[in-house]
Amino acid sequence: MSFSAIWGLCQTALELGLTCSLTVLALFLSYSMLNVCDLSTDGCFTLGAAVGAVVAIAGHPYLSIPAAMAAGVLSGFVTAVLQTRMGIESLLAGIIVNTGLYSINIAVMGKSSQLNMNKTETVFTKMKALLADTPLAGQYELIISLAAAALVILFLALFLRTRLGLAIRATGNNPDMVRSSSINPAFTTTVGLCVANAFTGLSGCLLAQSQKSVNIDIGSGMVTIALASLLIGQTFLGKGSIAKRAVGMVVGSVVFRLVYTAALRLNMPAFMLKLVSSVIVIAAIAGPYFKGQLPTLRRRMAAGKGGR
Amino acid sequence: MLTLQNISKTFNPGTVNEKTALRGIDLHLEKGDFVTIIGANGAGKSTLFNAIAGSFLPDTGRITMDGQDITFLPEFRRAKSIGRLFQDPMRGSAPAMTIEENLALAAGGGGWLSHVSRAEKAAFRDRLALLGMGLEDRMRQPVGLLSGGQRQALTLLMATMVPPKLLLLDEHTAALDPGTAEKVLALTENIVREQKLTCLMITHNMSSALELGNRTLMMDSGRILLDLKGEQRQGLTVADLLRMFKENVGKALDNDRMLLS
Numbered sequence: 001m002s003f004s005a006i007w008g009l010c011q012t013a014l015e016l017g018l019t020c021s022l023t024v025l026a027l028f029l030s031y032s033m034l035n036v037c038d039l040s041t042d043g044c045f046t047l048g049a050a051v052g053a054v055v056a057i058a059g060h061p062y063l064s065i066p067a068a069m070a071a072g073v074l075s076g077f078v079t080a081v082l083q084t085r086m087g088i089e090s091l092l093a094g095i096i097v098n099t100g101l102y103s104i105n106i107a108v109m110g111k112s113s114q115l116n117m118n119k120t121e122t123v124f125t126k127m128k129a130l131l132a133d134t135p136l137a138g139q140y141e142l143i144i145s146l147a148a149a150a151l152v153i154l155f156l157a158l159f160l161r162t163r164l165g166l167a168i169r170a171t172g173n174n175p176d177m178v179r180s181s182s183i184n185p186a187f188t189t190t191v192g193l194c195v196a197n198a199f200t201g202l203s204g205c206l207l208a209q210s211q212k213s214v215n216i217d218i219g220s221g222m223v224t225i226a227l228a229s230l231l232i233g234q235t236f237l238g239k240g241s242i243a244k245r246a247v248g249m250v251v252g253s254v255v256f257r258l259v260y261t262a263a264l265r266l267n268m269p270a271f272m273l274k275l276v277s278s279v280i281v282i283a284a285i286a287g288p289y290f291k292g293q294l295p296t297l298r299r300r301m302a303a304g305k306g307g308r
Numbered sequence: 309m310l311t312l313q314n315i316s317k318t319f320n321p322g323t324v325n326e327k328t329a330l331r332g333i334d335l336h337l338e339k340g341d342f343v344t345i346i347g348a349n350g351a352g353k354s355t356l357f358n359a360i361a362g363s364f365l366p367d368t369g370r371i372t373m374d375g376q377d378i379t380f381l382p383e384f385r386r387a388k389s390i391g392r393l394f395q396d397p398m399r400g401s402a403p404a405m406t407i408e409e410n411l412a413l414a415a416g417g418g419g420w421l422s423h424v425s426r427a428e429k430a431a432f433r434d435r436l437a438l439l440g441m442g443l444e445d446r447m448r449q450p451v452g453l454l455s456g457g458q459r460q461a462l463t464l465l466m467a468t469m470v471p472p473k474l475l476l477l478d479e480h481t482a483a484l485d486p487g488t489a490e491k492v493l494a495l496t497e498n499i500v501r502e503q504k505l506t507c508l509m510i511t512h513n514m515s516s517a518l519e520l521g522n523r524t525l526m527m528d529s530g531r532i533l534l535d536l537k538g539e540q541r542q543g544l545t546v547a548d549l550l551r552m553f554k555e556n557v558g559k560a561l562d563n564d565r566m567l568l569s
Contacts, residue, residue: 161423161424162420163412163413163416163420163422166409166412166413167413169402169405169409170402170410170413173402173403173404174398174399174401174403176399177400177401179363179383179384180361180387180399181384181414182384182388182416183384183413184382184384185384
């Protein structure tokens with residue numbers, strides 16, 4: 001394989017990794033900071049993609065970005081209300097919203113499960129035109145996804161150091177403390193999920209526009225893929241400042257896509273992506289667990305009671 | 309300053325696990341009162357604190373603070389004027405966040421989107437130095453690295469960062485080793501005196517119940533048995549307290565953490 005072919009593959013992986021890293025950053029906020037596993041991520045990703053596509057097709061390429069983010073905020077708000085005001089457990093709240101969003105997404109796409117943006121003006125075609133005669137001409141996808149990831153990291157690094165950001169982190173880190181403090185956990189959870197889902201929606205919108213199409217399944221399995229990326233990122237840059245850890249999320253997302261691309265080159269069929277991400281999540285979470293169990297197992301073995 | 313009228317609470321009513329934790333408690337605190345509370349296991353001491361802090365709505369009665377009826381005020385709103393420390397030192401601070409970040413949360417003030425200013429950080433440093441634990445040089449370390457005693461001292465600082473109208477201390481030194489417990493207790497006394505706080509302190513230590521503060525309550529079975537203050541309280545010894553308890557309840561005071569000396 002030629003060098004340019006390898007570079008081409010790496011670039012695709014990089015672009016995809018950066019675009020999807022926005023979802024990983026969303027989970028960084030909801031899962032790592034707020035300690036809520038937001039299972040509405042798949043539906044919200046598709047919602048962002050669908051809303052962004054519909055608005056772009058209607059002739060508003062720039063408006064599609066805030067529209068997709070607003071849709072994400074709305075979805076996060078519903079998930080948050082279900083778990084903070086209606087006594088529905090957080091995992092269940094995510095699943096319920098995810099299921100409901102399937103219908104909503106098809107409705108948004110005009111009762112269709114697929115939308116085509118081949119001739120639509122999007123932020124990507126706008127950027128392509130803008131860069132037409134510059135040395136960066138072919139890199140418009142990379143530039144947009146890189147800029148989006150950088151902006152979200154910058155936002156999180158600043159936001160999580162504000163009083164509201166600190167309150168959100170405390171809500172996830174020590175619920176007991178927050179319950180007996182003047183912070184209202186319902187409020188912090190709601191804000192956290194709204195912000196996180198805005199990024200998930202943005203992520204979906206950008207992926208759809210770069211692929212020039214939306215499919216109702218565009219977001220399926222996204223939460224596992226993003227979790228896998230998050231856990232990979234944590235092993236690289238898991239400690240230190242918020243900014244550093246957020247960069248780690250993007251690194252994790254890109255590494256995940258690179259590994260996946262390499263696996264594809266080794267003739268792994270494309271449909272295996274989701275199984276691979278599942279295995280990574282299992283390994284990353286179960287690994288430390290078994291490591292903790294190791295001394296017990298060793299002692300059992302030594303005592304001649306192995307396996308019991 | 310704080311008035312409780314006929315506060316009752318029964319948990320799991322109508323089941324085999326029914327437990328009446330508070331039976332018509334009446335209590336009035338003056339501003340600046342430092343009240344120590346002693347009592348056997350299950351006497352209702354912590355439940356009393358939960359009622360005051362708003363962790364649950366009492367079955368009967370009213371609670372007023374500074375003339376305002378707070379009976380139905382949610383817990384997080386009361387927390388603005390009520391500081392609280394628990395026995396578990398892990399409960400009052402966020403372990404993954406730095407000392408500085410924990411203090412910033414406790415200090416409040418500023419808008420939701422404001423950052424902690426340099427002046428505030430300097431103020432945190434000065435406050436931390438008062439603890440005499442060297443924490444002022446570790447402000448950027450996660451709180452999870454601190455020892456139990458250090459964490460409880462930090463929690464005390466956090467709870468009194470903005471002087472609360474009322475400070476509730478629920479056996480806050482019981483989980484610490486004796487030396488550290490003494491240090492945290494001395495800090496408590498200093499802070500309460502300097503800020504002239506109104507304070508309720510549950511303690512398992514009979515002698516500090518008599519030494520600290522200006523008033524001692526003895527609780528049993530959800531009631532306040534004895535309310536000792538003024539001359540009646542002066543010169544009282546631990547032996548006197550134990551005798552009084554036995555006379556009132558008909559059995560010896562039994563608390564698994566009780567310190568008699």
